[in-house]
Amino acid sequence: MIDFTLIFRILVFPGFTFILLLTLFCDWVERKIEARIQNRVGPLVAGPAGILQPLADLIKLLTKEDIEPRDAKKTVFKIAPILAFAFMVFALCFVPIDGASVLSTTGFNGDLIVILTFSTIASFLLFLSGWASCNPYGTISSARVLTQFLGYDIPLFLFALTPAFIAGTLSIFKIASIQTIPFIILAPWAFVLFIITMQAELEKDPFDVPDAESELVGGLETEFTGAKLAFLHLTRDVQIVFGSALVVELFLGGPYGPVFFGLPAFWYTLWFVLKLLAVVVLTEYITTLFARLRIDQVLSANWKIVLPASILSLMLTVALVTWVYPLVVL
Amino acid sequence: MSNSKIDIVSIVESKLKDKVQIQLGQLGNAAVNTSNGLHRDVVKVMLEADEKTAIVAITGLDLGANLGLLYHLRTSNAFITIRAEVPKDNPKIQTIVDLIPGAAFSELEVADLLGVVFEGNPSSGHFLLSEQWPEGIFPLRKDVKANEVKLNPPPPEGARTPEIGRQVKIIIGPQHPALLEPEKFAVTVDGEIVTKVEPRLGYVHRGIEKASESRTYLQDVYLVERICGICNACHAYGFVGTVEKILKTDVPPRAKYLRVVTLELNRLHSHLLTLGHAGLEIGYETLFQYFWRDREPIMDLIELTSGNRVYSSLMTVGGVRRDIRDTDIPRIKTTLEELRKKLPFYRQIYTNEASIKARMQNVGVLSRSDAIKLGMVGPVARASGYDIDVRKDEPYEAYGEIPFKEIVYTEGDTWARMNVRMDEVEESINIIDYALDHLPTGPFRIDAPRNVPIGEAVCRLEAPRGELFYYIKSNGTANPDRVKVRTPTFANLPSFLKTAIGESIADVPPNFVSLDPCFSCTDR
Amino acid sequence: MTNTTTWARVKSPWVLHFNSGACNGCDIEIVALLTPKYDVERFGVKLEPSPRHADVLLVTGCVTQQCAERLKRIYDQMPQPKFVVAIGACACSGGVFDGNYNVVGGVDKVIPVTAYIPGCPPRPEAILDGVVKLLNALNPPKQKKQKQLEPPKETKPVVSEPEVIVPSQEAKPVIEETKTNVKQ
Incomplete structure (x- = not known):
């Protein structure tokens, strides 16, 4: 019996299917918000209010002809996109969605580090897929992916340590459940900087240099068609959901919130999705309101501003946790 | 001076x-x-x-x-x-x-x-x-007949040699999202720095100059108009103005003012287009959408005055084809007034927005002396402090009677070029306003003689992208003997080839779009 | 399953725009389609940068000598199923430039065309109408009547309204040229 529950949890809820649908839904929300800010309507005819648009895109891509360029490094070209997608979904499986994570109900100490590592591996696989396509645009784009995520991973880890320090644990499950006062109030500076770093890590405007359309055509996706392209798109979208989920878990109190009646799992999921959407809306606002920076500007912003800020933030947190918070809140 | x-x-x-x-x-x-x-x-x-x-x-x-x-x-x-x-x-x-x-x-x-x-x-x-x-x-x-030229067979496609080392050649074009038009630029980059730009033009070469020699003057007005879909009224005026110089006819005053209105509407829609397109090139899609949203009322005005959204086809030898109805004038003025109200917002974005400044300032800097030496025209020259504007230097039609400012910036970079256009949008609105207020009465067209005598003439005018030049030689028959068009992008292109070297590959699109390149003009 | 696939294809046409020698008139109208007044994203239309991602190729302008080969290569680089829409009088037949020394003619001289949208330039509404008509022609009810039309090689455009010819939906065997990289 327990086995069936686990299988259900992995495959349907809150596992693969739920994550996939959530990803498609977030994609739709993003496109709608972008369109509304730009005075447009956005997807409209596929399903009610165009909500099935991402699904239609996905199905169409899956059923298209799959072309392998003559020059591509075949094995990597085939495997990398789907592997990247798998790693991202796997990383999300450790995030508590309905009050417990998919794989184990309570998580383990250090799973924060594990999921951040998984997302780094996925970024690396994206780089590999661009490189394996042996296309000049893809090569340059993947070089940019590599430079950017190597640079921004360090501050991202450091910012993620701020809530971990306040909570006194490296388990994402415990960090989320310990927040009687959300950490956004205790460490607002870290929240703001984490969002900005996340924006860079997810390659969204103003940091979307790897897929700068006006220079690099389709970026690292240039050569991909059909199912492989579908998985690359999905990886990007899951990355966005993952980043937003991380913000929710680390700063907004995770899935926890008031339970009014019935199953707590239902309410937890609801709070999780609502908080997630709030973060997605926020990041999409930032995306639409800025122009793209140049790669050297992106990098110097990292080494000159974000990285020192992350170290300062960590020092400030340690000081606060040691001397101030015990007196005030905890 | x-x-x-x-x-x-x-x-x-x-x-x-x-x-x-x-x-x-x-x-x-x-x-x-x-x-x-x-x-x-x-x-x-x-x-x-x-x-x-x-x-x-x-x-x-x-x-x-x-x-x-x-x-x-x-x-x-x-x-x-x-x-x-x-x-x-x-x-x-x-x-x-x-x-x-x-x-x-x-x-x-x-x-x-x-x-x-x-x-x-x-x-x-x-x-x-x-x-x-x-x-x-x-x-x-x-002696070359257009239809009888036989092309050589295409060369067999050779095996491509993989590029090794730090120098990578990036081909921009002919199909590329940064270019709406097919044109090829082989950009060699060392890391992210551009070391060489090799242009290959001619993808839009349709042989219009030759084709115009086998069509009558009246047909040619519509043919040269189709050199460019953006500054079409300027091309039509360039041709018509040159023919009128050979004929030595003078158009009635009302036609002069109506031509100014048409040309300035053309400039308005072209400048709004470029200002928005620049947003697209630097990844600022919202700005692009806003500019193009506000461009649509101008397209409606072009349709209102000429009956067609893109090709106004208003110019004809001896005047304009259609008059503006008095009842339409208030509508034109209100539409322009609405646009004028939105301009401070856009100007504020272009002058103050941090990410735009980061991407546009000090990109593609062209000094004044280089601008003169390379023969820059239009907003590109004016952004480098080279005050050249045919409307002021050699007023044609009613421009001599209409007060307007010549916009000159001295920075010479992409940012200055876009701001020249930004300011010119407002000047264009002023010009149209003034022209509509002072519209003379009388005929809007005279019957010009059909037969063009032997002769030759040149005509210059300020198109949205800069000085447009027409030369026509007639041989007394129904068809012109030679029509030569020098378009502003043709003159401005060397600026891009010069300034792109040594800058980041990411600066290529904004630098490029700041010329407002139009290759259907360049290639003809 | 086929119904779902067709539904997805109809609802998610990603387009690639290629100017094969146009005067900018049609091109600007295509870009205008993306902007607030017309907003084709409502129909799921996305302008894609790479031929590999596109379902529909929008070609504007008469085909010049230099562009002919390029146009063919871009068509070959697109994955099946793919459609070509010729936009504007020049793309339909060569238009005012037909017979010039550097002009091959209409788009159908080089690649098979599925739909013709005449006009100089066609209004954005007309382009929208043409693309939507093309996609609706894919729907199953019409599919039954379909007589396995091969993409016509020499069909001349109908002047008044966009003409839609449904090509075979079966994926054709991949020709060798499809496998060259998107390089230029």
């Missing part, structure tokens, strides 16, 4: 009196007839006398036994044409690229289309024509 007092014609006359023939009042202020090699001396004299001397165009003519060359030069206050001739069987002439670097493209074009060999110009290969174009056939010569 002290420069405006230079009398370039008498200087040339005094220095080269015995060697050249000067015909006053022909093809601009004067035409200077030179014999072999002397055209360089005239150019030298002009350069010494006036530092603002720049090449506008080189027109190649098929004169039967000889090939004629017309060097159209612009000084700070005059327009001079130098004539030269070379025999058809040995068409060699000395280059002037070493004197005026801006002449490089013009010489290449004449070499490709007419077969004149410019001694000393290092470039080789086709400039506008296809790589498969047969050797020794030059389409602008009269």
Whole structure:
């Protein structure tokens, strides 16, 4: 019996299917918000209010002809996109969605580090897929992916340590459940900087240099068609959901919130999705309101501003946790 | 301005009196007839006398036994044409690229289309024509029939050699999201830094100059209008204005004002288009959407005044085809007023928004002296502090009677070029407002004679992208003998090729779009 | 399953725009389609940068000598199923430039065309109408009547309204040229 529950949890809820649908839904929300800010309507005819648009895109891509360029490094070209997608979904499986994570109900100490590592591996696989396509645009784009995520991973880890320090644990499950006062109030500076770093890590405007359309055509996706392209798109979208989920878990109190009646799992999921959407809306606002920076500007912003800020933030947190918070809140 | 007092014609006359023939009042202020090699001396004299001397165009003519060359030069206050001739069987002439670097493209074009060999110009290969174009056939010569040219078979596709090392060649175009039009730029990058840009033009070369020789003057108005879908009214006016100069007709005052309204509406929609397109190139899609949203009412105005959204087809020899109804004037004015109200918001974005400044300031900086030397025109020149605007320098139609400011910035970078356009949008609104307020009564068209006498004329006008130049030679028949068009992008392109070197590959698109490039104009 | 696939294809046409020698008129109208007044994203239309991602190729302008080969290569680089829409009088037949020395003619001289949208330039509404008509022609009810039309090689455009010819939906065997990289 327990086995069936686990299988259900992995495959349907809150596992693969739920994550996939959530990803498609977030994609739709993003496109709608972008369109509304730009005075447009956005997807409209596929399903009610165009909500099935991402699904239609996905199905169409899956059923298209799959072309392998003559020059591509075949094995990597085939495997990398789907592997990247798998790693991202796997990383999300450790995030508590309905009050417990998919794989184990309570998580383990250090799973924060594990999921951040998984997302780094996925970024690396994206780089590999661009490189394996042996296309000049893809090569340059993947070089940019590599430079950017190597640079921004360090501050991202450091910012993620701020809530971990306040909570006194490296388990994402415990960090989320310990927040009687959300950490956004205790460490607002870290929240703001984490969002900005996340924006860079997810390659969204103003940091979307790897897929700068006006220079690099389709970026690292240039050569991909059909199912492989579908998985690359999905990886990007899951990355966005993952980043937003991380913000929710680390700063907004995770899935926890008031339970009014019935199953707590239902309410937890609801709070999780609502908080997630709030973060997605926020990041999409930032995306639409800025122009793209140049790669050297992106990098110097990292080494000159974000990285020192992350170290300062960590020092400030340690000081606060040691001397101030015990007196005030905890 | 002290420069405006230079009398370039008498200087040339005094220095080269015995060697050249000067015909006053022909093809601009004067035409200077030179014999072999002397055209360089005239150019030298002009350069010494006036530092603002720049090449506008080189027109190649098929004169039967000889090939004629017309060097159209612009000084700070005059327009001079130098004539030269070379025999058809040995068409060699000395280059002037070493004197005026801006002449490089013009010489290449004449070499490709007419077969004149410019001694000393290092470039080789086709400039506008296809790589498969047969050797020794030059389409602008009269004996070449457009339909009878047989192309060489395409070369077999060779195996590509993989690029090794730090230098990577990125091909921008012919199909590329940064270019709406097919044109190829091979950009060599070292890491992210551009080290070399090799352009390949001619993807949109449709042979309009040759085609216009086999159509009547009336048909040609519609043909040259289709050189460019953006600045179409300017092309139509350029042709019509030149023909009117040959005919020596004067259009009624109302037509002059209506032409100004049409040309300025054209400029408005073109500038809004570019300002938005620049947003797209730097990844600022919201800005693009906003500008294009506010461009749509202008398109509606063009439709209101002409009956068509894109091609206004309003210009005709002797005036305009349609009058503006008095009942439409309030609507035009309210629409423009609404646009004017939105301008402070956009100007604030373009001057203050941090990410725009980060991407546009100090990108593609062109100094004033380079702008003059390379023969820049329009907003690109004005952003470098080179105050050249045909509407002011040589007012045509009603521009002499309408007060407006000439926008000049001194920074010379992409940011300044976009801000010149931003300010010109407001000036255009002012001009249209003034023109509609002071619209003279009377006919809007006169019956111009159908038969164009033998003659030749040049006409310059300020298109949205800069100075547009037309030269027409008529031979007394129903069709023109030669139509030469020099478009603003053709003149501005060397600026991009010069300033892109040494900058990041990411700066290529904003730098490029700041020229407002139009390749259907460039290639014709 | 086929119904779902067709539904997805109809609802998610990603387009690639290629200017094969146009005057900018049609091109600007295509870009105008993306902007607030017309907003084709409503129909799921996305302008894609790479031929590999596109379902529909929008070609504007008469085909010039230099562009002919490029156009063919871009068509070959697109994955099946793919459609070509010729936009504007020049793309339909060569238009005012037909017979010039550097002009091959209409788009159908080089690649098979599925739909013709005449006009100089066609209004954005007309382009929208043409693309939507093309996609609706894919729907199953019409599919039954379909007589396995091969993409016509020499069909001339109908002047008044966009003409839609449904090509075979079966994926054709991949030709060798499809496998060259998107390089230029």
